Amino acid sequence: MxxxxxxxxxxxxxLRLDQTDAERKLWQRxxxxxxxxxxxxxxxxxxxxxxxxxxxxxxxxxxxxxxxHYEPEYQEKDQLRDDELRSLGFTVMRFNNDEIYYxxxxxxxxxxxxxxxxxxxxxxxxx
Numbered sequence: 001m002x003x004x005x006x007x008x009x010x011x012x013x014x015l016r017l018d019q020t021d022a023e024r025k026l027w028q029r030x031x032x033x034x035x036x037x038x039x040x041x042x043x044x045x046x047x048x049x050x051x052x053x054x055x056x057x058x059x060x061x062x063x064x065x066x067x068x069h070y071e072p073e074y075q076e077k078d079q080l081r082d083d084e085l086r087s088l089g090f091t092v093m094r095f096n097n098d099e100i101y102y103x104x105x106x107x108x109x110x111x112x113x114x115x116x117x118x119x120x121x122x123x124x125x126x127x
Contacts, residue, residue: 008045008048008049008050009045011050012043012044012045012050013043015043015050016042016043019042019043020064020066020097021097021101022064022066022097022100022101023042023052023053023064025100025101025104026053026062026064026095026100026104026107026108027040027042027053029104029108030053030062030108030111035108035111035112035115036112036115036116036119038055038057038058038060038115038118038119039055039056039057040053040054040055040062041053041054041055041056042054046061046085047084047085047088049081049085051063051085052064055115057118057122058091058114058115058118059089059090059091060090060091060093060111060114060115060118061085061090061091061092061093062092062093062094062095062111063078063092063093063094063095064094064095064096064097064100065078065094065095065096065097066096066097078094082094091114093110093111093114095107
């Protein structure tokens with residue numbers, strides 16, 4: 001389990017209760033081990049961040065970006081966050097809300113294909 005800042009726990013619980021429409025739509029497609037049996041958490045504290053979706057087994061972070069993420073200050077923060085997570089071996093996938101609303105099948109397919117590769121790698125370690 002990855003360490004996280006304890007003061008984020010309460011905020012993450014609030015965010016789970018207050019999810020966006022895009023988060024709700026993606027969650028309906030990836031929860032309950034629907035993708036190759038991989039389990040996801042939503043609004044998961046990780047290090048000093050709260051990530052939208054997290055799969056520990058695949059070391060996968062999924063972030064959904066609303067329009068404010070295209071402002072320069074948010075882009076810089078997102079880049080620093082992604083770089084820190086990647087430096088620790090996480091894969092970060094980012095999708096904008098429009099992709100979730102209008103191209104959900106393509107988004108789910110991208111996640112599925114990534115998890116398929118992880119599953120193949122994990123099987124290789126079992127042999």
